[in-house]
Amino acid sequence: PFVGGSMSLKCFLTVEYAQADDSLHTELFVKYPFPVGTPHEQKERWVSRFVMNNDGPEIDFARILSSGAPMKCPNYYFGDICLKTG
8 A cells, every 4th residue: 555645545456357358457456445443533534525525526527527537547456435434
């Protein structure tokens, strides 16, 4: 994992599929939340993600709009924001 930006950890993930498919990437860029330590940090992250909805627009753009965007965008495979765990 590495840190870039301020909202999440990032990593590169190599995957193998049960059936090879040239349309699927095997080298993926993954973003996932920082671990939450104290109750204050948990509340701070909850407010940032859900009250201010900082992560929602990024996922919605990738999921809905990126295929028609006038610039090159990464392929979207999966995105989720868990209200329980952040």
